[in-house]
Amino acid sequence: MKKVEYLEIEGNSRGFWTLAGILGLIAAFGLGAAYTMEHAGHWITGMSNQVIWGTPHVFAVFLIVAASGALNIASMGTVFNRHVYQPLGRLSSLLAIALLVGGLIVLVLDLGRPDRLIVAMTTYNFKSIFAWNVILYTGFIAITGVYLWFQMDRTMGKYYKIAGYAAFVWRLILTTGTGAIFGFIVARDAFDSAIYPPMFIINSFAYGMAFFILVLFAAYKWTGRPLGDKIVNRLRNMLGVFVAAAFYFLAVYHLTGLYHTERHGIEAFILRDGGIYTKLFWVGQVIIGMLIPMAIVWCPRPRNSRAMIAAASTLVILGGLSQMYVTLIGGQAYPLNIFPGYEVVGSSFFDAGVNEYSPSLFEVMLGIGGIAIAMLAVTFGVKILRFLPTDLSDKVVDPHHTKEASA
Amino acid sequence: MSKQIDSTLADHPVDGARRDFIKQSAAATGAALASGVLLYTGDATAKPIDEPISARQRWGILVDTTKCADGCNDCVTACGKENGWSNVEHDPRPKTDAQWIRTVEIRNKLTGSEHSLPLMCQHCENPPCADVCPTGASFRREDGIVLVDKHICIGCRYCMMACPYKARSFVHEAIENQIPYAPRGKGTVESCTMCVHRVDDDRDPACVEACNHKALVFGDLKDPNSEISKQMRTHTTKELRADLGLNTGVRYKGL
Amino acid sequence: MRTSQRSNTLLGLATVAVLLISGSTAVFAGAPVPILPEAVKSAVEGERSCVRPAQEMRRSHMDDLKHQRDDTVHEGVRTKRFALKECIDCHVTNDANGEKVSIKSREHFCNACHSYTGVTLDCWDCHASQPGGGQ
Numbered sequence: 001m002k003k004v005e006y007l008e009i010e011g012n013s014r015g016f017w018t019l020a021g022i023l024g025l026i027a028a029f030g031l032g033a034a035y036t037m038e039h040a041g042h043w044i045t046g047m048s049n050q051v052i053w054g055t056p057h058v059f060a061v062f063l064i065v066a067a068s069g070a071l072n073i074a075s076m077g078t079v080f081n082r083h084v085y086q087p088l089g090r091l092s093s094l095l096a097i098a099l100l101v102g103g104l105i106v107l108v109l110d111l112g113r114p115d116r117l118i119v120a121m122t123t124y125n126f127k128s129i130f131a132w133n134v135i136l137y138t139g140f141i142a143i144t145g146v147y148l149w150f151q152m153d154r155t156m157g158k159y160y161k162i163a164g165y166a167a168f169v170w171r172l173i174l175t176t177g178t179g180a181i182f183g184f185i186v187a188r189d190a191f192d193s194a195i196y197p198p199m200f201i202i203n204s205f206a207y208g209m210a211f212f213i214l215v216l217f218a219a220y221k222w223t224g225r226p227l228g229d230k231i232v233n234r235l236r237n238m239l240g241v242f243v244a245a246a247f248y249f250l251a252v253y254h255l256t257g258l259y260h261t262e263r264h265g266i267e268a269f270i271l272r273d274g275g276i277y278t279k280l281f282w283v284g285q286v287i288i289g290m291l292i293p294m295a296i297v298w299c300p301r302p303r304n305s306r307a308m309i310a311a312a313s314t315l316v317i318l319g320g321l322s323q324m325y326v327t328l329i330g331g332q333a334y335p336l337n338i339f340p341g342y343e344v345v346g347s348s349f350f351d352a353g354v355n356e357y358s359p360s361l362f363e364v365m366l367g368i369g370g371i372a373i374a375m376l377a378v379t380f381g382v383k384i385l386r387f388l389p390t391d392l393s394d395k396v397v398d399p400h401h402t403k404e405a406s407a
Numbered sequence: 408m409s410k411q412i413d414s415t416l417a418d419h420p421v422d423g424a425r426r427d428f429i430k431q432s433a434a435a436t437g438a439a440l441a442s443g444v445l446l447y448t449g450d451a452t453a454k455p456i457d458e459p460i461s462a463r464q465r466w467g468i469l470v471d472t473t474k475c476a477d478g479c480n481d482c483v484t485a486c487g488k489e490n491g492w493s494n495v496e497h498d499p500r501p502k503t504d505a506q507w508i509r510t511v512e513i514r515n516k517l518t519g520s521e522h523s524l525p526l527m528c529q530h531c532e533n534p535p536c537a538d539v540c541p542t543g544a545s546f547r548r549e550d551g552i553v554l555v556d557k558h559i560c561i562g563c564r565y566c567m568m569a570c571p572y573k574a575r576s577f578v579h580e581a582i583e584n585q586i587p588y589a590p591r592g593k594g595t596v597e598s599c600t601m602c603v604h605r606v607d608d609d610r611d612p613a614c615v616e617a618c619n620h621k622a623l624v625f626g627d628l629k630d631p632n633s634e635i636s637k638q639m640r641t642h643t644t645k646e647l648r649a650d651l652g653l654n655t656g657v658r659y660k661g662l
Numbered sequence: 663m664r665t666s667q668r669s670n671t672l673l674g675l676a677t678v679a680v681l682l683i684s685g686s687t688a689v690f691a692g693a694p695v696p697i698l699p700e701a702v703k704s705a706v707e708g709e710r711s712c713v714r715p716a717q718e719m720r721r722s723h724m725d726d727l728k729h730q731r732d733d734t735v736h737e738g739v740r741t742k743r744f745a746l747k748e749c750i751d752c753h754v755t756n757d758a759n760g761e762k763v764s765i766k767s768r769e770h771f772c773n774a775c776h777s778y779t780g781v782t783l784d785c786w787d788c789h790a791s792q793p794g795g796g797q
């Protein structure tokens with residue numbers, strides 16, 4: 001194997017600054033939306049006392065889940081000894097940190113009292129998953145940062161494996177924590193299930209891989225650096241496997257619900273009667289997010305087209321956002337069952353029937369702003385430090401020249 | 408609102424030891440008094456204002472749905488006035504305006520029997536809201552009242568996601584002219600406090616006081632001689648979502 | 663820790679304020695020196711007195727209030743000595759026209775100093791800033 005060389009991108013072209021400008025503008029709009037929301041109060045958003053978490057949370061949780069998945073490529077190289085992925089480790093780590101930061105910014109800016117963030121960092125109730133998450137998220141940034149440092153600094157090479165293992169284990173715990181936010185909620189029929197943490201981990205593999213593929217494609221295309229089919233095909237195949245696994249978990253989740261009489265209500269709501277949530281589930285989450293990408297990845301013709309692989313990755317991301325919307329908002333739109341065996345015929349507090357929610361522009365802007373912040377961080381990251389190998393053509397990454405077991 | 412200046416207010420600074428001594432002797436006197444009184448009547452006595460609450464009490468409310476009148480909203484009105492949440496200065500926005508208590512009408516899906524009842528924070532012994540709160544702002548007092556410490560609430564609303572009774576409201580906009588004993592403000596979560604300011608003053612919650620149909624009974628669940636304990640011993644009562652095992656402080660009769 | 667930092671800041675600022683006022687009044691004549699309204703009540707009958715000497719109050723009222731706040735919210739301790747409500751009842755007075763004074767005004771006892779020292783507080787996001795809650 002040829003020695004892999006890393007180099008900053010030049011980042012002075014008109015294209016670079018256009019990209020940075022567009023991302024910066026979107027991020028600025030997002031921050032502006034957050035300021036408006038916080039200043040006026042949350043009543044100007046679509047969120048209410050019925051649908052408590054809204055579009056910002058959809059984006060935030062999605063980004064946080066995708067972040068841990070984005071680290072997967074680095075872990076494949078370090079933990080699972082797939083040497084072919086090692087040149088991608090740096091970008092994978094950078095993307096993971098950037099996505100997490102983007103998600104956290106959205107989450108924090110939606111708080112009722114973002115000015116009290118210091119309270120969240122200093123006052124803990126350790127029975128709360130959120131409290132764990134504060135530690136898991138900051139720990140993830142720190143550990144991945146160290147891992148990145150050890151990847152880039154040859155003098156620390158002997159600790160590189162340990163850091164890689166630590167980051168891998170940490171990211172699994174982190175996504176367990178993110179899934180548990182929903183899995184541990186006993187009050188709502190859509191949540192309250194131990195399948196959430198592992199399902200979120202599988203989802204994170206898919207979402208993180210989709211983000212990684214898109215960023216990799218963009219970076220190599222726009223800088224004109226060679227990117228060979230060998231590495232692309234491996235990433236593509238992994239994307240397919242992860243989406244299939246996510247599909248399996250989704251199927252098990254809903255089959256369990258369809259079996260439990262207690263859960264028939266929520267299943268009927270999501271799968272059949274839920275209007276926008278049903279549409280988003282079948283069209284967004286299942287068809288766009290899973291079936292079409294799997295078809296692209298495994299059908300002989302499209303699978304060899306870069307454009308189609310990029311399309312598949314984009315669809316996985318759109319499907320992921322749909323999944324979060326259905327899970328998070330669909331789960332809240334379905335009314336609480338406070339009086340089992342009874343139906344509510346009158347209430348001033350919307351106890352009867354499905355809770356309405358339509359996202360406000362502010363929320364959408366904040367959410368998209370989070371993605372822009374993450375992408376902006378990556379854009380400048382690869383300009384400032386040596387994240388990207390100069391050459392990822394087949395002769396550089398050829399797996400036959402590695403110690404890797406035959407696979 | 409004129410009030411006397413109490414001795415604790417007028418107190419000049421005292422050193423720690425002396426203050427502790429005063430506290431201890433007051434506590435001792437209080438305990439002696441309380442036990443003496445309990446022997447005879449079982450009535451709760453007013454706690455000295457400088458003494459912390461304790462787990463000797465557990466406050467609860469019993470709702471008699473057979474007495475709760477259809478179309479009556481007195482408890483809700485009284486709560487809103489007492490705690491200031493119904494006094495909104497903007498046009499009503501039902502989806503985002505706070506409601507600490509509401510009346511709900513329900514019909515049995517099988518038998519068709521109908522009930523009207525007030526629904527508010529159920530003051531669980533194991534409150535899911537307190538479990539999930541990252542900062543510990545949601546908590547249960549020693550005497551069973553579940554509260555939000557708004558000083559450390561960051562407005563994440565996870566408690567609202569976790570509450571099985573939809574008992575909590577998020578304050579969606581700025582508030583002015585709060586009632587001095589009922590602080591509430593934008594960006595934090597709030598819910599029924601069982602009128603904690605009244606309970607600490609040995610008075611019934613506003614909803615209980617306002618109910619003309621005697622459908623609400625407030626009292627100490629741990630005191631076998633309290634009215635609420637007596638009623639719960641003789642009648643079948645129910646906790647909402649008993650399957651969750653939360654051991655609520657608010658119970659319903661006649662469901 | 664945060665409170666002690668804040669109190670240190672306040673102390674520093676107060677010192678600067680005192681120096682400015684005492685030493686260079688002529689130079690800084692335009693500075694909006696806080697004018698504190700007289701308290702309407704007294705903690706000790708017949709004396710002009712707060713629950714602590716004014717010097718101490720300036721320095722440590724925030725610690726006392728915070729301590730009281732935790733005792734009251736979590737443990738139901740309802741002593742009045744360091745209760746914010748009692749501060750408001752004594753110190754927040756009506757203006758010359760007998761109107762309630764807004765917390766945003768420099769005539770408000772709390773805001774008089776806090777705006778001067780540039781210490782922004784969120785007490786009144788939730789708490790009544792006037793006796794009786796300005797109803």
